[in-house]
Amino acid sequence: MDEPTQQIKIPAGFRFAGVHCGLKRNPNKEDISLIVCDAPATAAGVYTTNKVFAAPVRWDRSRTPSDKIRAVITNSGNANACTGEQGEKDCAEMAAIVAEHVGASAEDVLVMSTGIIGVHLPMEKIRAGIANAASQTGVEAPAFIAAARGILTTDNGKKTTSRTATVDGRTFQIAGMCKGAGMIAPNMATMLGIVLTDAPLSVEQAQSLLSSVADETFNCIRVDGHMSTNDTLLLLASGAEGGPALTDSQLAELRSEIKDACEEMAKLIPADGEGATHLIKIDVEGCATAADAKKIAIEVADSPLVKTAITGGDPNWGRIVSAVGYAGVTFDPLKLELRLNDILLYQEGTPVKFEAKTVSTSIKENFETHVQLTLFEGDAKARVWASDLTVDYVKFNADYST
Template structure:
């Protein structure tokens, strides 16, 4: 009951046999309108999967009628045959739903460099379409899981009973950087019954993803398939204040992003790295991302070691505005580095819990940003070395 929480949407998930485990692997989401407005953001990886190339084209006119998602195969680096397979999936879905194939958005996740078994995928699409229902959100969320241990859903308002502005937003997500297989592909479908045009949806979606998914950096690796798509049915008849809608959408995206970080199976710590007093928001983000991508920092946190030297070493590789002797670093509230040197005792920092906060004071301005990441663990190495993905 999440992507189908807003009025105007049906969804379903089914097991088509793409996964050797026999678990659900095909999902279909349909926007019954009255509007079929849409916006999307995609991976900026230049080696993009066939469904990314296809769906970029589909959403370019601001209209999406249906989304087909499969796990069990990324359809990336699969050449002309891979693109034809995506095209064929759209044609097949369009015929079954009596819509235009140019309005069928496709997402895939799984191993790169292998062709999808179309003899299994297309019957799976038929099966999912036959099961489409306004209660099918949960089934769809389950069908897009790879090594996710739980499906990820979010909605606004937070529950059906909560006070509402007359419209709602739903969302589902899969993946996270720590998760093999699938090269960390993140797929997100967001739905709303608000009345908004494609340009408004694009503005709101870019604002929401910039502060949520874009700042979730589990292992620094960018997928060939990352996709976030937002569908608006207009079925509530309510035209929201755009800024209010942007805030609500950001909340839903934040919830999904946090669920991704928390379900990173290989991780033993969820780390929020915040830079404060930066000269610019970009500086703050750069500094946090540099620390989030330091394997030495990430292994230290795994070892419950409040190693601020590794934080400073990572900060020092950036071009952000700061003076090395004016840097302060706190972990879980203890200021262990002061003025670029030794601060309070490391022994005061307790890193045994799952949540870790790192605050870096750049003393160079007034801007701030946070990046969410995980630690680097034995399980990460195991998951990403033991299974081809």
């Protein structure tokens, strides 16, 4: 997961810091992350659809899209969710403190939080942490990495990406960071993500681009089917590379690069699922509609019986095809086809002869398991990534807050 520091290309117009303020027990782990925009930036957001949502989600949702965002402040270790009026006040205070340090209005600062829910923020620690972060922002990769570590909770390591987009001879940088390992289900999850670019984007372009890309990437990952209170995905465009506004074709090229960046980060989340030993790629093809394909993929991804079969290296075709059958999608079961790691297991309503030991070995010896389902009802398709389900996941979440 760790990208070498020298390979991370930072978009112009942003500064970063990550510091420890005492929210995490380990003093060597950052728990405050600060991103500062040198000038007002265009920002868009996509958020949890859970009706129970955290104070920072309410704050950011009412302030995006915008063309005047100056900073994003994140704390990890405490979600500031289900914290009532005090949580709303604490969120607003975080924005106000950052605004004072960067010479902006609190309305132009976005806030994210992640961690344990139902516990009030220790604002004395956070005030000191923000001041510390604001005093040491930098533009180089180490500062970016420190900020990326500052948003993590149960993750095994930072989740970052960067790439260069060349659009009609113009060069733009894209960089991203995200976190998430458990409580993961569309739409998004206990997931925070930030995508940065120095390309010029209007408010309308940024929001449309982010919403569509999220549907194809972060909304296609599963760990445990549990939707979080804090999911937030932000896109910030500084426009620092200058030049005219992007044409529709240029925007499409940039979108392709941003989608690739988001897909790369999204896959890292189920790959790092709490206790996970496999990343499961589920491709459903030949459906009447894309919605049908995605419904089937999600049912397969969320089935604990499918997940545990993958954990044990069991090519249990029955668990997979039965999950397809209860997805609520109309199809002819006598046409259904299933391949596991490119090996045909099931065709035309019945299992075919296959060497179970060979398939089992292919599962056990590879981190990624590929489930391919074809329904022969149309041309629509969908892809979902999921983690398997292990004893370690149960142990971790049984002990998480105690």
